[in-house]
Amino acid sequence: MNRIDRVFAELKQRKQPAFIPFLTIGDPDLKTSVDIIKQLEQSGASMVELGVPYSDPLADGPVIQRSSMRALKNHQVSVQDVMNTARQARSEGCELPFILFTYYNPVLQFGLERIFPMLQESEISGLIIPDLPMEEDAEVRKLADEHGIHLIPLVAPTSNDRIKRIVSRASGFVYCVSSLGVTGTRTEFHSGIDSFLETVRQSTALPIAIGFGVSTHEQFARFAETCDGIVVGSALVRQVEEALPLFEQDATRPQALSRIDQFVRNLIG
Numbered sequence: 111m112n113r114i115d116r117v118f119a120e121l122k123q124r125k126q127p128a129f130i131p132f133l134t135i136g137d138p139d140l141k142t143s144v145d146i147i148k149q150l151e152q153s154g155a156s157m158v159e160l161g162v163p164y165s166d167p168l169a170d171g172p173v174i175q176r177s178s179m180r181a182l183k184n185h186q187v188s189v190q191d192v193m194n195t196a197r198q199a200r201s202e203g204c205e206l207p208f209i210l211f212t213y214y215n216p217v218l219q220f221g222l223e224r225i226f227p228m229l230q231e232s233e234i235s236g237l238i239i240p241d242l243p244m245e246e247d248a249e250v251r252k253l254a255d256e257h258g259i260h261l262i263p264l265v266a267p268t269s270n271d272r273i274k275r276i277v278s279r280a281s282g283f284v285y286c287v288s289s290l291g292v293t294g295t296r297t298e299f300h301s302g303i304d305s306f307l308e309t310v311r312q313s314t315a316l317p318i319a320i321g322f323g324v325s326t327h328e329q330f331a332r333f334a335e336t337c338d339g340i341v342v343g344s345a346l347v348r349q350v351e352e353a354l355p356l357f358e359q360d361a362t363r364p365q366a367l368s369r370i371d372q373f374v375r376n377l378i379g
């Protein structure tokens with residue numbers, strides 16, 4: 111059974127939502143990313159989106175854009191580096207399911223035929239490609255299925271009649287985008303968010319997760335009532351950004367990690 115399926119099944123029994131953080135890998139460096147992933151597991155994460163930094167992150171707001179730029183400036187982080195980070199975290203005892211999060215271009219550069227066997231070897235259980243439209247995903251979906259990797263689709267409040275078609279081919283879980291626009295913390299969400307989530311819920315037996323804009327415990331708790339998982343990216347990446355000076359010195363790295371621990375514990379309560 112795919113690790114993602116197992117975790118959702120366990121959480122459903124416990125009537126708990128999945129906390130799914132997104133992290134830009136290589137920000138500020140690959141070793142720190144491994145340490146942060148392990149910290150996230152200890153703090154209560156259910157699975158982790160491993161973000162491949164990209165030079166043209168069109169769907170990302172300023173926090174994740176800055177994070178990608180730092181990773182690319184420091185180390186030119188590649189898909190291979192992100193897969194190596196997953197292997198390293200696994201070798202250091204991390205049991206969390208990993209989801210590779212990448213725009214389509216780095217996947218094409220790496221090579222469709224090459225990437226899936228390597229994702230499988232790296233024990234990466236899921237893949238999210240936000241700029242791969244359903245109409246063009248047949249080859250990727252076929253390869254993902256053949257390698258037991260969930261190709262997780264995104265649906266938006268404006269997807270409307272496309273929702274049924276998108277979720278009918280979904281695997282793993284359905285990622286519901288809470289608002290229009292780019293990633294980034296928000297004080298309010300799309301006005302029709304609750305009916306949108308209900309529409310998705312009625313359209314699939316798969317778990318549904320929501321992302322975009324979540325940064326507070328109140329928002330987490332609100333969505334935990336109707337969703338099986340909550341994705342948090344920018345608010346966490348912001349914590350990493352603010353802790354960068356602490357990560358720079360060995361003596362203060364524990365403080366940086368406990369800052370992330372505190373953020374997560376406050377968030378998921």
Ligand SMILES: O=P(O)(O)OC[C@@H](O)[C@@H](O)c1c[nH]c2ccccc12
Binds near residue numbers: 240292342344
């Ligand atoms: O950052 P936010 O607002 O918490 O949203 C999650 C988001 O970061 C993560 O899932 C993500 C990062 N980059 C993306 C691009 C498109 C869709 C989703 C994403």
